Amino acid sequence: MNISIVIAHEEHYKFAEEICETINASAIQRGTGIARRTPEYVMKKMENRDAVVATVDGKFAGFCYIESWSHGKFVANSGLIVHPDYRALGLAKKIKERVFKYSQEKYPGAKIFGITTGLAVMKINSDLGYKPVPFSELTDDPSFWNGCRGCSNFDILERKEYKMCLCTGMLYDPAKKKTEEKYTFNKKVLLRLKNIKLALFLKKEKV
Template sequence: MEIEISSSMHLMYVSEIQQEMYDSAQRRGTGIAKRSIEYLSKKISEGNAVVATENGEWVGFCYIETWSHGQFVANSGLIVSPKFRERGAATLIKNKVFQLSRDKYPNAKVFGLTTGLAVMKINSDLGYKPVIYSELTQDDEFWNGCKSCVNYDILMKKERKNCLCTAMLFVPENITKNGAAHTQPEIKYSNEMSQTDIEYPVQNSLGEFQMTIKNNKKSPDEKESHLSV
């Protein structure tokens, strides 16, 4: 499997990627905000995405977006083809797109919204922390991207303060402590998406987050098809 920063050579996969994003959202009942072929093609052509392939077939995809004049970066639309799930592809793609974000925008905060427990675990390993929505970009254009999600009405009724997604944030200045560089944890590839003990954040009535351990064995469809990352 090859995981590459995108280029025009990967445009051949854009229709399949967009369709799988839509199909996956429909199966889960929650959704990746719908993106047009033109939008995804632009991300791919500009090198603002990561594409995984194997023997000429697309394996997975994720892209980056910037908000608030480059103060925030989002890794969005993480998706893995059903044929290649349960092989650790999501973790490898997420690590690659996270590094791309850090290389292009080293001073930006990296954030994500997701309903996927596996993505929360990956983000936690990369140094993200669960936060309330007010810690994210307040750029209207970002939140308008949620309009195609089935949960948009919930988001608006709650005045963009929370929704079904968990917000997670990586802050660059937190990567060092007492002058020591932050070291990323070793990536485990063997069936990592079938872990049954997953630590994930739960928001209490005060808007505070606590970490909870729960046995949660997910189906193959739920493991590596995510809202945003």
């Protein structure tokens, strides 16, 4: 088995549609938010060298892309996905580590952040040095939040005036890396927080 994780480029355009289909299928299966993207959007990321793709024996296995705002001061590693056929190989962590390192190389000094409902992604992020933060500490660039329109939970984000949703915001700030203690991931606490959010938002929808 030959596993390859590289910076995506034009050679990987052929995977764009499959990447989008995999993201969409995962969103439906999980019943939670994953912002959907078009093949054209994915190919643009590849063209700009703002994505990482994983292959196994030449077949698409995983993907993640980079977005930047405020002239590169804020960077997000988004759209992390692993094809169902390759989800027992630890690829999610390997892809995330690769795109995280690449983001630091391409955007030195940038704050790297993400929002997610996935506990597995939260665990990977915490291992890399991310900490949970309120949305107010993330970029205030409207284009970032507009990117959430493809998510099934976008209406919640709008109702909460972009201050919270089912996702948890996580931030890696290189300027604070040496002065702050590393965040210790606690799955039970974050799962409870997620369930509280879900119950609260659903309750308000029924009122």
